[in-house]
Amino acid sequence: MLNDIQLNRYADVLLWGLKTARSRPFKKGDIVLLRFNLDALHLAEILESRLLEMGINPVCRMNPTPNMEKHFFGLASRRQLIFNPPGETELYRSLNGSIFLHAPASITHLSAIDPKKISRFTLSKKLLRDILEAREQAGLFSWTLCMLPTAELARHAGLAEKDYAKQIVTACFLNRRDPVAHWKTVHKHAATIKAWLNRMAVKHYHVESAAVDLKITPGECRQWIGISGHNIPSFELFVSPDWRGTQGVYYADQPSYRSGNLVRGVKLTFKKGVAVEVSAESGAEFVRQQLQMDRGASRLGEFSLTDKRFSKINRFMANTLFDENFGGRWGNCHVALGASYADTYGGDVQSLTKEHKTRLGFNDSALHWDLVNTEKKRVVAHLADGVRTTIYENGCFVY
Known part of the structure; x- marks a missing residue:
């Protein structure tokens, strides 16, 4: 084609x-x-x-x-x-x-x-x-x-x-x-947004949409990364949070294919960092089995936001590479169940041992499954000094 x-x-x-x-x-x-x-x-x-x-x-x-x-x-x-x-x-x-x-x-x-x-x-x-x-x-x-x-x-x-x-x-x-x-231009613009995000001392992020009410704790020594050449295309900026601080409800309104199975309407309720309640409009049992793959499969390894000004993807593509980069009308956020990314560590990555990753709340799992929400949403950063600032709204980073 x-x-x-x-x-x-x-x-x-x-x-x-x-x-x-x-x-x-x-x-x-x-x-x-x-x-x-x-x-x-x-x-x-x-x-x-x-x-x-x-x-x-x-x-x-x-x-x-x-x-x-x-x-x-x-x-x-x-x-x-x-x-x-x-x-x-x-x-x-x-x-x-x-x-x-x-x-x-x-x-x-x-x-x-x-x-x-x-x-x-x-x-x-x-x-x-x-x-x-x-x-x-x-x-x-x-x-x-x-x-x-x-x-x-x-x-x-x-x-x-x-x-x-x-x-x-x-x-x-x-x-x-x-x-x-054109990729170099996107890469340059993304670097500006990442620098802005990484200057903030954030206690937690609050994600709200029609069906999402979720608290994400970035954790100690984290940095936002993305649009780094790893995926083509890639328009997402993301962080691997401290999984222990995840609280609330997440809903994936976008369908997802995994291992030959189609799931729709996945809803996850997190308490103390673990998905304790799991439901889906279709494929619920498959979702539950995936979350039982290993101990880390029911925890978050990634929190991501895509700016619609970067991404021209506006249709469901039945493939995570494109669906996690959906732009459309309201951009998207997605979370990944399972493995975290060590390169979101803000220090010397080469010094990041397995024991240190565990202490910092980096999740470890054989699973990494992105679940996407494309609803209109607001993401507010709650800063260490008590200030609240909106970082994402109407599908765009607010910087």
């Missing part, structure tokens, strides 16, 4: 994202893992050649097809579910970058699979994610990803294929002669 010009521009943006997301420059001989779905093959070919021209060693891996995934989760024994191929750990300990090209041919093929099997598989990969997080904290690794339009995604989003592709083209500035220049 994207032509060669658009795919080459996409490659330009992804490489900008990969470089921008890393604190140290790439050098010749570095290793970058290039993962892709079959429908993203052409973009993968373009990126492989670009990486080779940079002197990078690309490791190319195609993701399993929907049938292969269905066979795996349907037939694999308990030991096969948690099997990691020989050399996988060694590869991850040597990676300097990762690019993922998401172009799913199906998003519902695992709907009949027991979610506990998928959770067991996810937990078995946490070791690899921890390795990459440590390398990223040391400035040795960065990642980025994108999504390409597919007939399956368009169908589940309720859009014609050309309209679905148009959302991607517009959101990623692929209709511009120099999309990287």
Whole structure:
């Protein structure tokens, strides 16, 4: 659905994202893992050649097809579910970058699979994610990803294929002669907002909409980050809060697909940082199972806001990458259940040990699930000196 010009521009943006997301420059001989779905093959070919021209060693891996995934989760024994191929750990300990090209041919093929099997598989990969997080904290690794339009995604989003592709083209500035220049402008504007947010001494944030009444405690030594090159597109600014201070009610009015399951109208009630009441208009049992994946799955790892002036995404896309960056009429906020992001630590990230993260209230989990609210809302910062200031209203940061 994207032509060669658009795919080459996409490659330009992804490489900008990969470089921008890393604190140290790439050098010749570095290793970058290039993962892709079959429908993203052409973009993968373009990126492989670009990486080779940079002197990078690309490791190319195609993701399993929907049938292969269905066979795996349907037939694999308990030991096969948690099997990691020989050399996988060694590869991850040597990676300097990762690019993922998401172009799913199906998003519902695992709907009949027991979610506990998928959770067991996810937990078995946490070791690899921890390795990459440590390398990223040391400035040795960065990642980025994108999504390409597919007939399956368009169908589940309720859009014609050309309209679905148009959302991607517009959101990623692929209709511009120099999309990287536009990303650099967004990156610059976001830096101004982040600096403003990070100057505040905040005790907690109060989020209010028609269905949300939630208190978020950022915690000690936190910083807002985002629009850093990690996701293409990405218009969100976010913080990983101290999960222990989360109180109140959160409602996700936007649907969400996860592990082949569609959930709608998720409502979470938090007490002392834990989601103690869970309901949903559809898929409630699946939501409850996800929150039982591990101890941290029922706690918050992320609080995020998207400014509608940045994002041109105005339709449900049946994919979290775009849905968590929804602009529309009122922008969006979203929370993520599960894993937190260490780079929202305001100090020296390389000194942030596991024990220190625990003391600061950074959440640890194999789960990371973004749930999005697109209602008209206000977010008020309650400052340490007693002052209250609105930081977000009518879909925009107020700065």
